[in-house]
Amino acid sequence: MLEGLREAVRKFLSGGAYEKAVEEFIRDLQRELLKADVNVKLVLELTRKVKERALKEEPPPGASRRDWFVKIVYEELSRFFGGDRDPVVDPPRRPWVILLVGVQGSGKTTSAGKLALFYSRRGYKVGLVSTDTYRPGALQQLKTLAEASGALFYGEDMGDPADIAFRGVRDLTSKGAEIVIVDTAGRHGYGEEEALLEEMRRISSRINPDEVIIVIDAAMGQKAYDLAARFHKYTPIGGILVAKTDGTARGGGVLSAAAATGATVKFIGTGEKLEELEVFKPRRFASRILGLGDLESLLEKLRALEEARDLEKTAEEMVKGKVTLRLVYRQFKAARKMGPFSKILQMIPGLSLAPEALREAAKIGEDKIDKWISIMDSMTYEELENPDIIDRSRMRRIALGSGTSIEDVKSLLEYYKNLRNLMKRLRRDRNLMRRLGIQDVDLE
Ligand SMILES: Nc1nc2c(ncn2[C@@H]2O[C@H](COP(=O)(O)OP(=O)(O)O)[C@@H](O)[C@H]2O)c(=O)[nH]1
Ligand SMILES: [Mg+2]
The missing domain is CATH 1.10.260.30 (Signal recognition particle, SRP54 subunit, M-domain)
Known part of the structure; x- marks a missing residue:
């Protein structure tokens, strides 16, 4: 995701006249963001802010303008992807019921398994509920993931998904599950979206989840914005999990679209394996795409100079x-x-x-x-x-x-x-x- 930015930063830091280097970097930044399917308006807004600060701000004595500029880019990009606040992942009370929604193929079932592993490793007793009665093998898929992640499992392969969800939550919490994750079908795809959304609403009102997380395929790019908004109308979305960020350049589009609406991206999926899930932290993300692992020391120095x-x-x-x-x-x-x-x-x-x-x-x-x-x-x-x-x-x-x-x-x-x-x-x-x-x- 946004791989080209590292190179742009390296180029910028390596020399040339400052003003020209800034112009060039801004162009690189715009190109990379557009390639990631970030909305054009958002891109222009971001680069305008960066430029404005670069012109206005005076680096503290001892700091170079170039270093200061990188700091500005880092700060603005962090804000662009959600700001200072890292998502809260630990539930405020138990049991905690999470409903996973999203269209078919977005990565819900895989992500349910990943979340189960994530929370198990954090010390919670986790339960997984399968309500997918449409796709053959769906129940077995989640059951296998439950075994692999050490989670309790509940599933029925026939009947009303809302009823199954209800029984699943009841069964697993009575067995001591502290976090119950309910996976849903989302079989309908785009054509029958209305029916899918209606079903989500029914499940949601039946089990009254503490948190609804929408799973979005990173390849959707900025279109994710509309999708999330449509889901939100049917059942209030509390957080976003962006799956498959490893397979596409367009993850940046999803992430920035989410941040622009004020929604919180809580997790990102970074591969097919069960442990390939990360808590999404905007600052860490910004520093990584800028290739600033080694920037930490630079930022520290700048703070000291301030x-x-x-x-x-x-x-x-x-x-x-x-x-x-x-x-x-x-x-x-x-x-x-x-x-x-x-x-x-x-x-x-x-x-x-x-x-x-x-x-x-x-x-x-x-x-x-x-x-x-x-x-x-x-x-x-x-x-x-x-x-x-x-x-x-x-x-x-x-x-x-x-x-x-x-x-x-x-x-x-x-x-x-x-x-x-x-x-x-x-x-x-x-x-x-x-x-x-x-x-x-x-x-x-
Ligand atoms: N590369 C990659 N593949 C993923 C990721 N998450 C899910 N997948 C794959 O996406 C496909 C659909 O996933 P699935 O969980 O069945 O989607 P669902 O229909 O929403 O339940 C499967 O082949 C998964 O292996 C991810 O983070 N990275
Ligand atoms: Mg599934």
Whole structure:
């Protein structure tokens, strides 16, 4: 699925003039998405957003525009395929009854077996119910899958599917099944869709499932959108399982169409074998199609650089104006998010402002910083803004509130005073000021 994107990213990162490379990448992206049968309107919307952000956003110091652009593409593609939220697969209560619907041949029965294995491996007792009385061998197919996945099984090969479903759920839950998956026939195909949908509605209203999952063949592409909508009218669809994503380039069309409607793709089938089922996670999916397995480290670096931008801002405020504990607090918080100070200093060569102050901070252990952060959490706004007002009785209150000692509070105030003196010295250093591009400092 969307195999061409990896190559496009590689090409983009490997050189050429930036603007031209962006244009070219956007064209590649559009072509790949259209090839995957993503709706044209959605494609244009996506690439417009990517372009807009690429023009508007400034990468943090230390990051290249190229890396930043890849990050933008990654974020927008993640959103395109469903965003931050990974699907919830663990049922909120038990027993939990899942009804599988979809047209014939979409992969329902196979997927029922896959889900049974998936949930068995997660520690649930699973039951499978076959209601397909139309296709010869359907019952045996699911029964075999039940055996292979260690699930309980119930099936009848004659009679009313809604009745069979009802008896199956009752039987298997009474045997202790925590998750019951009801497979349906979907024999009618396109021509007799009306009858199929009517039957789904009857089964659904008979067993009242906790969740209805529609199984869609990935090869359907963007047409899946209409199909799901028609099913939804008859029985509210709670989630989507896209089967056979391994066999077609068009999976991207199904996935983006689903995301565009706000529906959740919960699973994707990636092969004929029972274990070839995945929980669909948009971010993971986006990073995989972009070939960004190794991008993880790049993204991490970019995150750190963004934090560094924060850090630098507070440092700049300190050099320019008044040193307050509020700024110290913000700086510690930003720094803590980034990991050990010593690592930060190595990581960010562009961290030019007030390096002395940071080097000072680097000498303080992380334990101490955590302690100081909790001390500052116990201070009032006024105290943070004007630490000079902190007398002995305030110290006692702060120590008590933060579960530390007066000595600890004193050591923080000591650090603060040193920092303030350091900043004063820095401010007198005209050379440094010039280097930092700071002119209008109020020299004391
Ligand atoms: N390659 C591949 N084949 C699949 C996948 N899921 C189902 N199939 C195949 O699709 C065909 C129809 O599957 P089936 O479960 O019987 O569909 P049903 O009619 O909806 O129950 C079978 O040949 C399956 O082996 C998948 O994720 N990948
Ligand atoms: Mg079937």
